[in-house]
Amino acid sequence: QVQLQESGPRLVKPSQTLSLTCTVSGGAISSGGYFWSWIRQPAGKAPEWIGRIYNSGSTSYNPSLEGRVSMSLDTSRNRFSLTIDSVTAADTAVYFCAGAPALTLGEPGLLTAWGQGTLVTVSS
Amino acid sequence: DIVMAQSPDSLAVSLGERATISCKSSQSVFYSSKNKNYLAWYQQKPGQSPKLLIYWASTRESGVPDRFSGSGSGTDFTLTISSLQAEDVAIYYCQQYFGSPFAFGPGTRVEIK
Numbered sequence: 300q301v302q303l304q305e306s307g308p309r310l311v312k313p314s315q316t317l318s319l320t321c322t323v324s325g326g327a328i329s330s331g332g333y334f335w336s337w338i339r340q341p342a343g344k345a346p347e348w349i350g351r352i353y354n355s356g357s358t359s360y361n362p363s364l365e366g367r368v369s370m371s372l373d374t375s376r377n378r379f380s381l382t383i384d385s386v387t388a389a390d391t392a393v394y395f396c397a398g399a400p401a402l403t404l405g406e407p408g409l410l411t412a413w414g415q416g417t418l419v420t421v422s423s
Numbered sequence: 424d425i426v427m428a429q430s431p432d433s434l435a436v437s438l439g440e441r442a443t444i445s446c447k448s449s450q451s452v453f454y455s456s457k458n459k460n461y462l463a464w465y466q467q468k469p470g471q472s473p474k475l476l477i478y479w480a481s482t483r484e485s486g487v488p489d490r491f492s493g494s495g496s497g498t499d500f501t502l503t504i505s506s507l508q509a510e511d512v513a514i515y516y517c518q519q520y521f522g523s524p525f526a527f528g529p530g531t532r533v534e535i536k
Contacts, residue, residue, distance in 0.1 A: 410465075415471075416472050
């Protein structure tokens, strides 16, 4: 089982760009073993799936965020990243990175490995 | 998009008693060609990330105690904790992974009576 760790700024100003990185250990993100996802969870609410990326670089995003969200891979550092443009207070949440095993379960939405999460606050 | 609903919002159960949580999807998550329901259950304890308990509606993830069971098909699903333990206090979420975006239900909080 892989381990994931989120990192990035905890405070972002409105209208700016939120950028987070997820560092993976215990497996190469380029191996194709996992679909890599970002999920966020506002305080007291349910998780919201943001999107996912595979080792090929193919992506799929939640339409609720499409146009503002982008994901990328950095195979040299074994990490993947999330950016959300033009943030507002509604983007304040705990952000999780997660992995869905591609070679065993084979379903990109089936999230077996999660990071501990990082709280990002959008405020001036 | 598929929308998930859960009931109740919260429940309090005595230690050793049964807890039952319902989950409904706005459309079927049964994939007939694979004969599988694309429905998962997660447990989230305070300050922690969600943990996968059950997938394919009724398959327990490795290491999950057998007091947790899932059932249902199509649009109606149930998570049952057969004998509630203190460590089961958490919020439980159902999630469909039939189609993107992969939506979670609003959650059910389970407490000790």
